Amino acid sequence: MRNLDGYIGSASNPRVKEWAKLLDRKYREREAKFLLEGVHLVKEALEAGWPLEAVAFDEGSGVLGEFEAYIDGERQGGPHWIPVSPEVIMKCSETGTPQPIFAVALKRPPRKESLFGTELGLVAVLDGVQDPGNVGTIVRSAAASGATAVVLGKGTADLYNPKTIRATMGALFRVDVLEADLNELLPEAKREGIAVAGTSLQASKSCYEYDFRRSVWLVFGNEGSGVSAQVDALVDDNVIIPMTGRAESLNVAMAATVLLFEAQRQRMVYTNKTSCPTT
Known part of the structure; x- marks a missing residue:
């Protein structure tokens, strides 16, 4: 050996x-x-x-x-x-x-080119998501849905916390995860023509009506207070996840998963992919 x-x-x-x-x-x-x-x-x-x-x-x-x-x-x-x-x-x-x-x-240096080097980029942006389990689950969903990267903003749980790592179930090895100052990075994304979207219970547009067939960054905020005012000012559009049942809201990791897989669905139709591997 x-x-x-x-x-x-x-x-x-x-x-x-x-x-x-x-x-x-x-x-x-x-x-x-x-x-x-x-x-x-x-x-x-x-x-x-x-x-x-x-x-x-x-x-x-x-x-x-x-x-x-x-x-x-x-x-x-x-x-x-x-x-x-x-x-x-x-x-x-x-x-x-x-x-x-x-x-x-x-630790392996993340590749910043994963943020801007893809024609149909899909990036999950976390603004102060504090629970390691939520962060790990979002990384897992990002990897599973074909997202190009995950960005961890200020106040977000450490990716390398053992609890976060366990929640990723190994997905951190399959998608680039970067730490960044969102007040600097989001304006750069907007200058590159990337759409920046968030979620809001007050939004009028359904996530199923939103066009994910382009480069999109999805912003998800703190479990209790949501997206910070500074970051919210940089969001282009807010969407709502329709709920026909009775629940006040979705957990941030659940909301991220719904949006990431809706983006995957639209892109599969757009590129004429009718099937994909399942778990």
Whole structure:
């Protein structure tokens, strides 16, 4: 096996202490690294070719058998595979019953060209969305609906928070996610001829009447207060999601999913695609 390192049993090991610090946002930002917990996320990162520094696994769990294809000596430049004790796994996890494997991943610089380099760009813009689960779900929906990027504005939950990462279910490896000052980026998008749309319960136009067959950025605001006044002033159009049943409103992640998939539907018709893979 390639890159199989020696066993680490103590949670006080200096290397383990450095890994555990990545549970803290300031260390993630300083080191430009983050943790991936669990079989699914580690496999998704490996499949996507995401840069991983190390993969630590509980030697006695048998989990390594699920990853033989990634450590059979045929893949070059892969991560170091490190057998560790359950105590090490626990030290580097936020969950009470962690899975027997985690990876130390490197942050990869986002490609700004994904924002402006596509003829039919579709970008989800988050303005102060604070719940990690909502942010992760929107990233997942963006990847699934063929969006070109997700932009995280000020006050939005950290993409690399373990809760956010779990909510993405690995979709963060499939769509570009960038952090930006929306007060600077949205005017740039408008200068490029990109439509900027938001949602509002007071809007008169249905999202099903809106034209998504062009480059569109969709702005979604804070769970409690919505889009900030500064960002709202940069929105060209607001649309409403019709509800024939009885509910006050939709959760921000649900609203984002509805709009992203309506955009996908219109674009499929526009490009004469009548079917797509399903899950």
